[in-house]
Amino acid sequence: MSSKIDIQKQGNWSVVKVIGDMTISVLPELRKEFFRLFENSEYRLIINFEYVNYIDSSGIGLLIELLKKTSENGGELALTNLNPHCMKVFVITRLDKILKIYPDVQNIIKTS
Numbered sequence: 001m002s003s004k005i006d007i008q009k010q011g012n013w014s015v016v017k018v019i020g021d022m023t024i025s026v027l028p029e030l031r032k033e034f035f036r037l038f039e040n041s042e043y044r045l046i047i048n049f050e051y052v053n054y055i056d057s058s059g060i061g062l063l064i065e066l067l068k069k070t071s072e073n074g075g076e077l078a079l080t081n082l083n084p085h086c087m088k089v090f091v092i093t094r095l096d097k098i099l100k101i102y103p104d105v106q107n108i109i110k111t112s
Contacts (some may be wrong), residue, residue, distance in 0.1 A: 005033050010046075011109055017048040022059030034066055043075025046108050050081040055089055067099065076100070078108045 003020030014037055020026060037045065045066065063077075070077045078100040082090070090096040102108045 003030060005030065007033075007037070010105065011112075013044045013046050013109060013112070014042045015046045015048060015105055017050065019051040021054040021056075022052055022062065023054065023056045024058040027058045027062060031062055031065075034062070038069060038073075041073075043070045043073040044112075045070060045075070046078045046080060046105055048080050048105060049083065049086055052086060053083065055086050060089070060093065060095065063095070063099065076112070078102060080105050080108060 003018060003022065003026040006017040006019065008015045008017075016034070016037075018030070022030065034045075047063075047066075063079075067077045080102045081104060082101060087096070087101075090099065090101065100108075102111075
């Protein structure tokens with residue numbers, strides 16, 4: 001299975017809609033797309049999980065890598081529209097305590 005991302009600029013945020021699962025089989029292509037944003041000095045990222053049904057440990061690892069890269073460069077990483085399965089993964093791993101999670105994109109843009 002493949003995943004793709006759709007990127008739109010909203011204010012000073014890059015809103016990244018991931019379409020498909022975040023698993024080891026698609027990690028290289030997802031990572032490449034995110035790092036292309038960094039090459040363009042885009043360090044304020046919103047990842048929209050609306051179309052992500054499943055995330056495995058490699059997907060979690062990618063999010064931690066993105067959090068580190070955005071933080072090191074004065075940016076931010078926020079997540080939105082997590083389904084119950086993905087939210088459960090973040091709660092179990094306690095990543096809900098370090099990642100900014102919002103119900104929707106507009107809530108992030110309003111509070112920043």
